[in-house]
Amino acid sequence: MFSKIRKNWYTEDFSYFVRNFGVFTLIFSAMTLIILQVMHSSLYTSVDEKLQVLSSNPQDVIQLALNRASEDIKDLNNESVAKSSDKKPTVSSNTEVILFDENLNQLLAGNRFLGLDKVTFNKKDLNHIRQLHVQNSFGQDEIYRVLLTEMHIETTTTNIKYAAILINTSQLEQISQNHEQLIVVVMASFWILSLLASLYLARVSVKPLLESMQKQQAFVENASHELRTPLAVLQNRLETLFRKPEATIMESSESIASSLEEVRNMRFLTTNLLNLARRDDGIKPDLGEVQPEFFNTIFANYEMIATENHKVFRFENRIKRTIITDKLLLKQLMTILFDNAVKYTEEDGEINFVITATDRNLYLTVSDDGIGISQADKKKIFDRFYRVDKARTRQKGGFGLGLSLAKQIVDALKGSISVKDNKPHGTIFEVKIAIQTPPKRKNK
Incomplete structure (x- = not known):
């Protein structure tokens, strides 16, 4: 079981997981580096x-x-330095100063406890701020920001030539390190969460692809299965004719008729497959004007077909104006719904076809009193090659493509199709299609 799960994981999800996780890793790594760089700067x-x-x-x-x-x-040459008693420098307690003569020898080192008396500089450090590590008398490492500057004093005579200004940043460094550690921990936590997110996204990303592959595989298998039967019949009939070369056409009429019937079935199947493929390619409807008489003509043809199949056909055309839609697609849709009702209605059964329209939508309602459709089948009847009663539809020449094609046509016409029960028995198909009203002509 585990090996099977692992196999499915690697074949289906692993590449998506690696891709998503790699993206998350790059994002969080870049964010961490940028934040740390900004903090440090x-x-x-x-x-x-x-x-x-x-x-x-x-x-x-x-x-x-x-x-x-x-x-x-x-050795300040016994000269005093003028004190600015009125103006005291605004500095914090962590600021220190070391005074130097012109040879950078210390004149005033400040508190020896801080270990600053051992600090040395050279003239290359002049006017450059740098980091300095000093060990105090307790052996603790103190960190300073240091600026060595030249003293320009015009009012006094003194040996003071340079001064090193130091600000202790040890506490600041400790706070910064704590913040950096916190940032790293937070980013690492989000990085771990991104691992779980990558797993989830991999599953979500691969699901529609797997469904598409499964549908494609099922489509090919079903199409092959449906073509296998007529091909086998054709092969058998042709072999029979080949074994009887001297037989007359009348004697071979049964085999010829059966072969022709299978050829018609194959032609119908391939035509529907081609139409489905075209719908998948997203062919745009060819909109044009449809007159009310168009529906009367179609209904008259349906009435003849219903009579030939011993069915009662009733229709109602409530269209009183010109509408704009795809005439060929609409006719194909109506034919599919009518043909489906004929197949599933018993002899002397009744089929009702009502068509009406509002300002924006065209409505088709086809009802029959046939065998009906179960709740489980209603969820699948628009799938390709799905048939409610396979034995019955095979006898009637059905392939389970009609309603799938009807759904494709309805989607292309920006509409919707639904199915419900017809009490006490039978089925009702309801279709809504978006239409446009032709522009009104201006009176001259």
Whole structure:
């Protein structure tokens, strides 16, 4: 059982599953990368802006360094730096400053606890923001965003030439990592859900294809079966004639008549198959004007056929104006419904055909008092080669294509067809077809 399921899986669904799952994987991978890239690129935007603002105010930088100082100033030429007591730099507690002389030797390193006294720079780092990892006195790794800038101070004389402005981003990095992990987990969860979605979509995608293949296979099998019987009869009759070359036409009339009947059946079958194929190709109806007398002529022909088959035919033509539809398709549809009623109505049975119209729709109602159709058969009577009573329809020359073709015609004419019981027994077919009214002629 498992091997059979696995075989069906690989042959029917696997390619669709791989395709859908591959698409989902690409989508979620791209979304994850884009989100992480956007987060990473915007993570230090505000921090870098603060570094740029501070670097443009040398006095504030030096003042901040003095405020952070934990030891005496080294060799400032005994010159004091002007303090901006009235204007304090707006910075956070995680901002540090290291002052350097022209040889990039530290003059003021700030708190030794942070481990900044061991940080070194070179002139290649000037005016470039970079990431810096520093180990503090407890052995913990701290992450800084650093900008090395040149100090242009005109009002004082001092050895201060450069300053490194540092903003601690360790907490920001930790928050960013937590967010990235959360994003990865969420995307992974959706990726797993996409696995289930791919399985479902594979089943949904392959279902109509399988149904189409099964219908096509059944169509070919049924068509072959229906053609096999007349071909076998023809072969048998022709072999009989071949074995009696001296027989007269009168003596061979039975075989000839039987052969002709089978040829007619085959011609009828192939014609219906061709019509069905044309409908499948979506041939557009050829719209034209249909006069009320058109229906009277058809009904007169049906009446003669019904009389020949010992049936009672009653009709009612309520069409009083010209309508626009496909005349040939309409005639074929009416003939199919009438022929179907004749086949399933017993001798002396009654067939009623009523046709009427509104401004937008044409209505056909065909009822008989025949054997009727069960509820189970009503769901399948429009399928190709489906017959309610196979033995009966074979005797009558039916192939189970008429109602299928009728359904195709109704669909082509943008209508609907339904079937219901005719009390106390029999069947009623109701058809609605969209029509157009011819334009009114203007009086000259």
